Amino acid sequence: MQKKLFIISNRLPLTVEQTENGTTIRQSSGGLISAITAYLGSGGADTFNETIWAGVTDCSEKVWNSANNLQEKMDYTYMPVFMNSKTYQSYYNGFSNSLLWPLFHYFPSFAEYNSNYFDAYINANKIFAELLAKHIKKDDVVWVHDYHLLPLAGMLRKKFPTITIGFFLHIPFPSYELFRVIPKQWQREILSGMLGADLIGFHTLDYASHFLSSVEKVYKVERDGQYLSWENRQIKADAFPISVDYQQFNDAYDEVDNSQVKNDYLELKGDKQMIFSVDRLDYTKGLQSRLKGFKKFLVQNPEYIGKVVFVLVIVPSRDSIKKYVERKRMLDEYIGSMNSTMGNINWQPIIYHYNHLSFEELVALYTVCDLALITPLRDGMNLVSKEFVASRKDKKGVLILSEMAGAARELTEALLINPNDTTEIADMIKTGLEMGVEEQEERMIAMQKRVSRYDVNSWAADFFGQLKHVKGLQLQFEIK
């Protein structure tokens, strides 16, 4: 039997940009892209006859068709989804990122309720469904990802009543008290859409429980543990904490050692201690309280002036949304003011880079720094923390991690902080910078054990294993 795997996400893993010098192609960023590319890249889905990744591209159909070599050396086939820019703006910038994203990350005051956004969201999902319907066969396996595509599984289920569909949410699912602030009709369409899947995965058990209780309350359906009965199907909602390709990051430690990039960073560091963080630009990432915490640390511990440097990398993201543009301006001002008032001619407390990093640069920074400072106000998982742990083959380095990140459930040996408490951040920076090598190693080894045991391949295998089980074991595909 020819069985295909369809991975469906809002964005394809590559961004094609038309510049003055022609077309450039780079990998898209974000947790979803890192995890799925790592899983497919390691041959995880090789037991399927073919893997197809469907998603929107940032470019027009014409630019896409003119870009050469897109498919070269890929483990999967791209299926680009095109829609007009008005629909895309309202679906992506509007409903997805100006309602679902802030609300699901506990920023209800940022949420915009606009019925045009909702209509575009449904339309965009229909465009995905119609394109996919032309290619899917009844024995194929469909894996839908994330908050942009909550209604899609329901739409596909109507077209293919018996097909196997998995859905995974890469962001938190909020408690019912928050979910209920969405207009009722939208609540119903979101939940029934998700219930089109056979298995619905979340990063943590809390998120799965919030989802199940929202279904119970909105649809008055009773759950049986993690199961629900819906339109004559048994559906399961469970936790699958997403992870990284542990081996890839661990091996990269040796690969970047002695590289030009790493040597440059070592030179930049000199005899100072280095703090490092990398995030997409987002108000959920707690960048401002991170900077305030760092400033407090320097004020309270002036002996560190000139002895520590904070390399802060922010990856551009969603820069046509007002809240993101504002955040960027606030950060630029705050960093400028901190550098000019606290720094001197020979030293600046913050080295600020607003751009994308290559894999080599990323690993070099993970391995050169003394401390990774990760302080989101809310984060579904946070893969940066796991990447940092995986890349420290030398077992050194300290992780300061927000207890509001899903990863804090697993990385319990990190120095856990409340991201709203800038005094705690300041104190933990001091503790981290002064931690002895033995304690660093003990903590790092414990975290590495956990991340290596449940890496991105275990995550996907676990998901497919349960999908097979929920489907009544009639599926023939093998799990690696």
Ligand code: G6P
């Ligand atoms: C988060 C979301 C992903 C998204 C990523 C990047 O990780 O869960 O779905 O792809 O952010 O966001 P962007 O809006 O740039 O695709």
